[in-house]
Amino acid sequence: ISPNEKxxxxxxxxxxxxxxQRLFQPIExxxxxxxxxxxxxxxxxxxxxxxxxxxxxxxxxxxxxxHRYLIQDYSIGYNYSATLLKEMKERTHTQTRxxxxxxxxxxxxxxxxxRISDEATELAQLKYNIPEVKAIQKLIGGLIYTAEKAxxxxxxxxxxxxxxxxLATHGLANDKVGDYAFLAFYKTNDxxxxxxxxxxxxxxxxxxxxxxxxxxxxxxxxELRSGEGIISLARxxxxxxxxxxxxxxWNINDAKTQELMQSFYxxxxxxxxxxxxxxxxxxxxxxxxxxxxxxxxxxxxxxxxDMQPIDLGKSFSYWWLLLLGFPLLxxxxxxxx
Numbered sequence: 125i126s127p128n129e130k131x132x133x134x135x136x137x138x139x140x141x142x143x144x145q146r147l148f149q150p151i152e153x154x155x156x157x158x159x160x161x162x163x164x165x166x167x168x169x170x171x172x173x174x175x176x177x178x179x180x181x182x183x184x185x186x187x188x189x190x191h192r193y194l195i196q197d198y199s200i201g202y203n204y205s206a207t208l209l210k211e212m213k214e215r216t217h218t219q220t221r222x223x224x225x226x227x228x229x230x231x232x233x234x235x236x237x238x239r240i241s242d243e244a245t246e247l248a249q250l251k252y253n254i255p256e257v258k259a260i261q262k263l264i265g266g267l268i269y270t271a272e273k274a275x276x277x278x279x280x281x282x283x284x285x286x287x288x289x290x291l292a293t294h295g296l297a298n299d300k301v302g303d304y305a306f307l308a309f310y311k312t313n314d315x316x317x318x319x320x321x322x323x324x325x326x327x328x329x330x331x332x333x334x335x336x337x338x339x340x341x342x343x344x345x346x347e348l349r350s351g352e353g354i355i356s357l358a359r360x361x362x363x364x365x366x367x368x369x370x371x372x373x374w375n376i377n378d379a380k381t382q383e384l385m386q387s388f389y390x391x392x393x394x395x396x397x398x399x400x401x402x403x404x405x406x407x408x409x410x411x412x413x414x415x416x417x418x419x420x421x422x423x424x425x426x427x428x429x430d431m432q433p434i435d436l437g438k439s440f441s442y443w444w445l446l447l448l449g450f451p452l453l454x455x456x457x458x459x460x461x
Contacts, residue, residue, distance in 0.1 A: 130186065136429035137178060137185040139284070140419075144177035148194060156407040160199045160399065160431070164206065170354045171345055173373055175200050175406070189410045196407070201431040203401040204353055204362065217287075220273040223436055224266025225286035226257035228311040229274035229293050247308055252379040252382040252420035253292035256339065259382070259387050260290065264436045276309040276321050280329070288335045288434065292385075295340030295357060298323075302347030302355025307340055334434050335398065336366040339385055344371035344426060349441050358428055368398055368429035380421040384409055392434060399431045 126456035134285050147169075151157070163174055175195035182190035194200070194350075203209040231247045257268045266288070269278055294308040303324040311319045323346075338344075338357060346356040353359070370388075384405055392403035402425060410417040 129300055133185045136192065136231075137181050137418075140176060140178040140191075142183050142308040143172070144179055144194065145311070146173065149179075159197070160201070160397070161203060162201045162203055162209070164203045164209075164238070164430075167348065167354075168453075170348070171191060171373060172421075173423040173426050175403070175426075176419040184426070187414060188419065189414055192409075193419075195403055199397070199399040199403045199431075200426075202426050202428045204359065204428070208362065209429065212362065213432075215365065215367050215430075217334065217365075222267050222282075222286045224261065224264055224288045224290065225282055226260065226266065226268040226290035227274040227293065227309065227310065228253040228257040228268065228270045230254070230271040231294065231308070231311075247294050250292070250294070251379050252338070252378045256292045256382040256385055257290060259386050261388055271273055272310050273358070274310045275312055276318060277312075279309060279321065284330055285332055288337070288436070289331070289333045289366075290337040290339060290385075292339040292381075295343045296339065297342035297346040297356065299345070299347055302349070302359075304341070305346050305355075305357050306358075307338070307343070307357060323355070323357050323360040326364045327355070329364040331361070331365035333361075333366045334430075335368050335370065336361045337370040338372060339370075339376075341372060341379055344369075344373050345427070366429070368427060368431065370398070370402065370425060370427050372424045373426060374424050376424050377421055380409075380416070382424060384425065388434075393436050395433050397433050398427045398433045402427055432443055 142310060165174075175192045175198070178191045179194060179197070180192035184190065203212075211461050228250075231249050256269045257270065259439050260266075263269050267282070267286075269275075269282075279291075291307055296306055296308075298304045298306075303322065306320040308320055338361070343357040344354070346354055346359075348354050356371070358369045360422065387405035387408055388401050391404045392398065396404065406422045406425075413421075431458045
């Protein structure tokens with residue numbers, strides 16, 4: 125590790141510990157907290173993943189898995205307000221056609237430059253987003269659209285009737301005008317409107333989703349409006365009807381995200397709450413790695429909204445039980461007559 129890297133690491137660890145002492149330690153000292161906590165951050169705190177706050181720092185700052193983080197003591201869910209949390213919990217959705225729907229577009233280096241913002245933006249090829257959704261489909265079933273099939277048009281048609289929507293793609297926040305944050309889909313022609321799903325597009329979308337997973341960069345950050353909070357893509361999906369959103373607070377690593385998402389769905393499938401499933405996936409990741417257990421890789425993902433567990437794929441088991449039990453019913457009926 126270079127001197128510059130060491131200095132940056134030391135600073136990160138020190139600030140994470142100081143933030144714990146200022147923001148969370150007084151609450152722990154005053155209240156008897158449960159293992160599951162819900163945080164409604166105000167203002168700039170909306171950009172902070174509390175689970176990466178360090179309670180006890182290891183003497184070797186770059187040995188990231190050795191620090192004691194807040195996530196080791198709590199499952200943490202986030203919300204925009206108490207009123208919106210109540211609304212998200214009470215949303216009732218009609219029966220859906222698919223338990224799981226995922227999109228993982230293919231990209232070639234595509235400079236968008238000033239057509240989007242003052243800074244040049246390039247949609248580079250993602251190597252692991254398609255393997256990510258294929259692995260999740262193998263685990264829980266459902267429907268996936270990959271490469272050239274992962275279009276914005278197809279998303280708008282299919283998403284409203286699905287329980288879990290997973291988007292493994294490029295995302296870009298807009299800290300000046302939050303409504304122009306976007307997710308990218310497969311480019312079908314030269315018009316950006318056919319490739320980019322802007323935050324403003326979500327206001328007309330009516331979802332039946334219990335969970336939307338935004339496996340993309342910067343989906344939980346954006347324009348900070350006084351009295352309203354952060355206007356982000358996650359906020360847009362909440363407005364569209366999602367009961368909960370798994371969102372990101374900075375750029376994410378393509379390869380590590382694939383691993384983290386597979387682990388998250390593994391725990392979600394066995395009935396854990398959304399915050400507990402994400403927590404366990406992060407803890408597994410930290411246990412597996414040493415230097416690569418840097419919070420950059422795992423702390424970006426945060427869950428927002430209703431944290432209740434989701435019934436994934438269990439309906440299939442009921443059908444199999446019915447099919448297996450039917451011959452026994454017939455045999456029993458014949459014995460009776």
